[in-house]
Amino acid sequence: MRILPVTRRILSHDERKVTRNVFSRWMMTWLVVPGLVAGGLLGGCTRPGPIAQPPAPAAPAPGPAPEPTAPAPEPTAPKPGPTPSPAPGPAAAYRAGIWLESRWLDEATPGAEVSRLLQDLAARGITDLYIRTGSLRADGTLALPAADRVTAARKEASALGLRLWAWLPGLRHRIDLSQPDTVRAAAASVARLAATGFDGVQLDLEPTADSDEGYLALLDRIQTALPSGKLLGAATHLVRPHPAKAEWTPAYFAEVAARVDQVAVMAYDTYAATPEEFQVNVAYQAEIALRQSHASTEVLIGVPTYEDRTERHTPETEPTWAGLAGVARGFGQADLAGRVTGWALYAHFTTSEAEWRLFENRPR
Numbered sequence: 001m002r003i004l005p006v007t008r009r010i011l012s013h014d015e016r017k018v019t020r021n022v023f024s025r026w027m028m029t030w031l032v033v034p035g036l037v038a039g040g041l042l043g044g045c046t047r048p049g050p051i052a053q054p055p056a057p058a059a060p061a062p063g064p065a066p067e068p069t070a071p072a073p074e075p076t077a078p079k080p081g082p083t084p085s086p087a088p089g090p091a092a093a094y095r096a097g098i099w100l101e102s103r104w105l106d107e108a109t110p111g112a113e114v115s116r117l118l119q120d121l122a123a124r125g126i127t128d129l130y131i132r133t134g135s136l137r138a139d140g141t142l143a144l145p146a147a148d149r150v151t152a153a154r155k156e157a158s159a160l161g162l163r164l165w166a167w168l169p170g171l172r173h174r175i176d177l178s179q180p181d182t183v184r185a186a187a188a189s190v191a192r193l194a195a196t197g198f199d200g201v202q203l204d205l206e207p208t209a210d211s212d213e214g215y216l217a218l219l220d221r222i223q224t225a226l227p228s229g230k231l232l233g234a235a236t237h238l239v240r241p242h243p244a245k246a247e248w249t250p251a252y253f254a255e256v257a258a259r260v261d262q263v264a265v266m267a268y269d270t271y272a273a274t275p276e277e278f279q280v281n282v283a284y285q286a287e288i289a290l291r292q293s294h295a296s297t298e299v300l301i302g303v304p305t306y307e308d309r310t311e312r313h314t315p316e317t318e319p320t321w322a323g324l325a326g327v328a329r330g331f332g333q334a335d336l337a338g339r340v341t342g343w344a345l346y347a348h349f350t351t352s353e354a355e356w357r358l359f360e361n362r363p364r
Contacts (some may be wrong), residue, residue: 042125089174094364097264097300097344098351099167104131105145105153114153121348122160124360128300128344129157130167130202130233130264134192140185142193150197158199165233165317166193177214191230191321200231202264207246208237214363219259233262235302239288242281243271244312250292257293264344265289268304268323270314275322282323286330290341298340301327303359306350320345320355328363 011343087182103109105119121129134143134202145166154164176182194201209217222232238247248256253266257263272278286301293299303323307315322341331341345351345359 004148014274021319029268039175062263087106092338093340095127095298095300095342096125097130097165097342098126098357099130099344099347100132101347102132102134102145105133105151107146110188111152115156115236118153118157118160118162121161122162124356127161127342128163128165128262130165130344131267133166133168134188134360135170136175136189136205138166138176138182138186139227140170140175140182140189141185142189144193144196147196151347156197158347163198163199163231165231166196166201167204168193168201169206169235170210170216172205173206175205176201177212177218177321178324183214183218183221185216187225191225191227194230195227199315200233201226201258201264202235202259204235206235206237210240210248210252212252216255216259219256223259230261231261233264234260235264235266236289237266239292241287244269250288254292257289257297257299262298262300263289263293264299264300264302266302266325266346268302268318269310270318271312272317274317275319278318279322279326279329283330286327287333290331290334290336290339295338300342300344302329302344303351305345305355306347324358324362 003085098121104114130287133145136142139285147232150164157164175186177186190201190203195293198307201222205215219234220233226232236253236256238249239253240249253263265285267282270278271279282301282303286299288302290299301323303320303322304313304318306313309315327343343354343362344358351359
């Protein structure tokens with residue numbers, strides 16, 4: 001859906017510091033991208049296709065060892081907002097999500113067709129399925145899918161190692177979250193939706209303004225209402241600094257991430273003028289999202305596979321291969337030990353076989 005202009009607020013000194021430290025490095029990277037491409041150091045930027053690995057460095061000439069260079073200091077976490085905790089020791093784990101149409105849970109869709117879909121997605125390396133299940137009404141109520149269809153799909157998905165999410169999109173301005181009764185009703189609706197058999201619910205209210213306290217209140221209420229063992233996810237906006245109209249400060253992103261089990265950053269519609277600029281944009285989003293979320297929160301970065309042509313996106317300026325490369329570059333700048341990270345393709349109904357090959361051969 002088209003993102004509408006939202007209210008901005010002035011960043012605090014600490015917010016400006018962490019954002020400037022991370023973003024300035026990506027802007028410097030972007031300024032030298034042509035040279036990196038010419039030198040073969042920026043795999044995949046010259047044309048759509050699988051991202052090549054950088055060439056092995058030449059053996060150093062004999063001589064005295066260079067003086068070690070002190071590592072750049074990590075940016076300070078912004079306040080207010082939860083401070084990311086140190087990552088634990090275990091190795092990183094990866095997940096891969098994809099957004100799907102509601103028809104996969106419709107009674108009219110044969111069960112055999114659903115089975116083929118699940119088997120195909122599992123074989124391609126997908127782990128998380130976000131299936132559209134309607135939208136919250138203005139009063140916080142929601143039409144629920146047939147529980148038997150959800151239960152049957154989840155049973156088969158679980159056997160394949162897949163998680164089944166209810167994707168709950170909607171227009172933020174159509175629901176008044178300043179009213180406690182509406183918040184309670186919406187949270188109860190989401191809890192009932194999860195109870196139909198999903199592993200979790202992904203909330204996707206757009207556009208949600210930076211510092212929207214009503215949205216935070218809704219997330220809090222949902223967490224207390226969800227049945228035990230059910231997950232809560234959020235499709236999140238871009239993090240500042242960014243030219244897009246719907247963007248959040250690092251502190252507000254951290255507030256949202258602290259309230260959910262998984263974030264899926266919608267790192268597209270960035271107004272990028274070139275694939276190289278888009279790759280830098282995505283890399284920035286991936287790095288700062290990881291830094292601004294708790295170690296227990298899964299961080300997935302959305303990558304476009306759609307062909308829309310708008311002022312914010314074209315398939316030439318925001319190609320799939322550049323998005324996948326950007327995710328790898330961004331995560332490569334942070335400590336992934338013990339973290340769960342990954343990719344999310346938008347969307348299943350727009351992904352071509354060529355784009356599937358790019359995903360299956362994506363840089364890690």
